[in-house]
Amino acid sequence: MNHTAINSCTTTPRFSSKAIGLELTPLQRALAAASGPNVLSLAMGLPDASLLPRAALAKAAGRVLNSDPSVLQYTLPCSYLKEQICKHMSDRGVDCTSDSIFLTHGAQQGISLLATLFLDTGSDILEETLSYPGYQHLVDAFRPNVFSVPTNANSGVDVDAVEKTLVSGSRPALMYVMPTAHNPLGVTLSHEKRCHLAHLAKKFQVPIIEDDPYGLLSYDSEPMPALRSLEETWIYYVGSFSKILGPSCRIGWIVAPKEHIQIVSVLKEGSDLNVSTLSQWIVSDFLRNEDLSAHVSTLREAYEKRRNAMNTALSREMPANVTWQVPTSGVFFWIDLPEHVDASDLLLRCINDEKVAFLPAEAFSRGKRKNGMRLNFSRYEADHIADGVARIGKGLRKVLH
C-alpha cells in the first residue's frame, strides 16, 4: 500500500481558493458589533418590522396553508405572482411580461445568479467607488479585475467617467449600479444620467445589473422610473419585496430578456432548487387580497417623517465641517466627514462610549475610503433617531477635538 502521499500533519480538509482566508464580511461584523447590549444601531438597512403588514401576512399564511396541500410541495414558479410583479414593475416604469420575470430567494440571490451568469474568474467589472458591500463580497469570489468610477451623494455615479473608461477600450463583463436610493449614498440618479448610462450599456455592450430594493420608497417627488425602462437588452433588473413586505418573505426577482431566464433557472437549480412555495403563495395571496399601494404609502409617509427627523437631528448635532444631502428615496443618509476622520475608528468609540452604531465608509469602498458613514433612518422612530444622531455627534466631537 502506498502511503507516501499522505501528509499526516494535515488534520483538516483543504479549502478552495474561494474559501481560503474568507473572513466575516463588513455587514456581518457590523451586525455582530451593533447587536451588543444596549447599542442603538443605525447600521443596518433594516425596515421597521412594526410597520410591515404582519397581520395581513398572517391571514395570507392561514389561507394558503389551509387550502391546497401543494403549498408544502416543490412547485413551478407561481404564475400569478409573476403577473403581479409585472404590474408592480409598471410602477417602476418597466413594461414586461411574466416570461421575463425570474423569482429568487431575495434580491441578493438575484445579484448572485447574475454575477454567475456573467463572470469568470478574473473578469473585468465596472463599479462605483462606493457601493453595496453584499455585492462587492459576492463578486470578490470571482477575483475580478475592478475598474472604479467616482460617485458621490450629490449626483451619484459619474457617468462621464463610465464613458471615458469604455471609450478607452475596457469591456467589463458587468457593471453594478443602484440608480435609485443608492446604498450607501442615498442618491437617486437624474433622468439625464440614466439615459446616458443606458445608452452606454447598449453602445458598448456592457450588461448592467440594476439593483432596486428601495425603488418604491420615494419621498419628495414622483419615483424615478427604473433604468430598465430605458433599455431592455443590456439592463438586468433586480427587485425584492424585502423592504416592503419583510426580508423574511425572501421573495425577490430578476427582470431579464426572456431567452436568458432558462439559463438563470439552471443556475438557481444547482444553488438551492427553488423558491419556497409557501413564501410565493403567501406573497401572492397578499397581493390578491390586500392593497399594496396603500401599504407602500404608509411606509413612505412613516419613513419620510423619519428622514426629516434625521435631517433635523444632523443639523443640530453635526459639527460645521460635516456635510450630507437629504435623500429623496431609500433608507440612508450618507455623511461626508473631514478627511482626517477614520470612521471605522469612530465606530469603535461610538459603540464603546456612546452605545450607538453606524456603518463606516470602509465597508463600502473595499477599504479605500475612511471619512464617511452611512446612517439608517427606517428602523427606528424619530426620537430614537434623534437620540442616535446626538450620540454619534458626541462621539464625533470627541474625535475632532
Add this chain to the structure above:
Amino acid sequence: MNHTAINSCTTTPRFSSKAIGLELTPLQRALAAASGPNVLSLAMGLPDASLLPRAALAKAAGRVLNSDPSVLQYTLPCSYLKEQICKHMSDRGVDCTSDSIFLTHGAQQGISLLATLFLDTGSDILEETLSYPGYQHLVDAFRPNVFSVPTNANSGVDVDAVEKTLVSGSRPALMYVMPTAHNPLGVTLSHEKRCHLAHLAKKFQVPIIEDDPYGLLSYDSEPMPALRSLEETWIYYVGSFSKILGPSCRIGWIVAPKEHIQIVSVLKEGSDLNVSTLSQWIVSDFLRNEDLSAHVSTLREAYEKRRNAMNTALSREMPANVTWQVPTSGVFFWIDLPEHVDASDLLLRCINDEKVAFLPAEAFSRGKRKNGMRLNFSRYEADHIADGVARIGKGLRKVLH
C-alpha cells in the same frame, strides 16, 4: 472616440464559461415532461403533500406571525432551531452541539455551499457511477476531474474501489455519498462499509459530503446511524426537513466542524444573505409544540405500505429479465433493465403511449448508463402506484418484444 473594439454583431451579453451552453437539467426536463396532462409521474422524489403536517404548520405560522414583529425581519440563525436539530441528529446517531450546525435554504444549498468550500475549477472529485443529478449538476459548474467508483442497488458504493483509487494516489477535493436511502438506488450502506469508508476519509484526508435527506424514512429495521457518527472531522453531513415537514419549508442544515461554520456563513451571505426567519420560526414552533417522532412514524407507516405495494406490482408486471431490490429506506426503487434497453427511449414511449413517467438511468450517470430506471413510491397511494407500474410494464413489454 475609439469604436474599434465594439462588435456591432453582438446583440446580447457575453455569458460566463459556467453559463454558456447550460441546458435544462435532467430533473428540470423530467419535471416538465412529467407535468404533461394526465401523466402519472413516478419520476420525482416528492413527498405526498397530503401526508405532511399542514394543519400543524398552519397553527405554527399563525402563532409566530401573531407574536414578535421580528418574524418578518432579517435575524441571526435561530438558536432553538439549532438545538432541536442537534436532538434530531441524535436520532441519526450523531452527537453534536449547536455551534456545529449551519442552517441552509434546503439540503441543496448545503451541498452547494460545501462544494464551494472545497472545489476549485478543475478539482478532482470522487463519486459513484450513479448519483443524485442535483449534485452532479452543481459540481459540473466547477468542471471537475471526475473519478468514478462502481455502485449498485444490492450493496451500494464499492468501498474497496474507493480504497483502490485513494491508494493509487488520487486525493480528491471531495467525495459525495448518500449512505442511507441512496438516490437513485434506494440502497442503504452496511455498517461495515460505513466504517471502512469513514476510515478511508480520515486516513486519506478526503472530505466526504454525506447527503441524508431520507435518513429518518427507514422501514424494516432500525435506522442505520449516519456516517457522520463514525468520523467528525472528515464527514460533512447535510440534512433537511424537506421530506419530513415539506420542501416548502426550505430548512436544511450542515453539520461540520464548528471552526468551519464561519467560512460557510460568509459563502452563504454572498449567495442569499440568510434563511427566512419566518421559515425558521415556523419549523421551530412546530418542533416545540408537536411530536416530530409521531409524525415521522406516520410517514414511515404510509410509505412502507406504498413500498410494499410497489414491490407487489413490480413482481406482477415486470418481465423476468428485469430485477430490483426492495429498499429498506427512502422513497425509491431502482430497476435494472436488460442491457439493450435504453430507459430514456422507454420514458418517451411511456409518457406518450402509457401516460406514465419515471427517471431513466441516464439522468443519474452523467449520460453513461442507459438500462435502468428510478421509480418513486412516496407521492401516490397504493392503487396509483399499482396503476403506474402496470403502465410501465406495458411500455416495457412493447420495447422487449
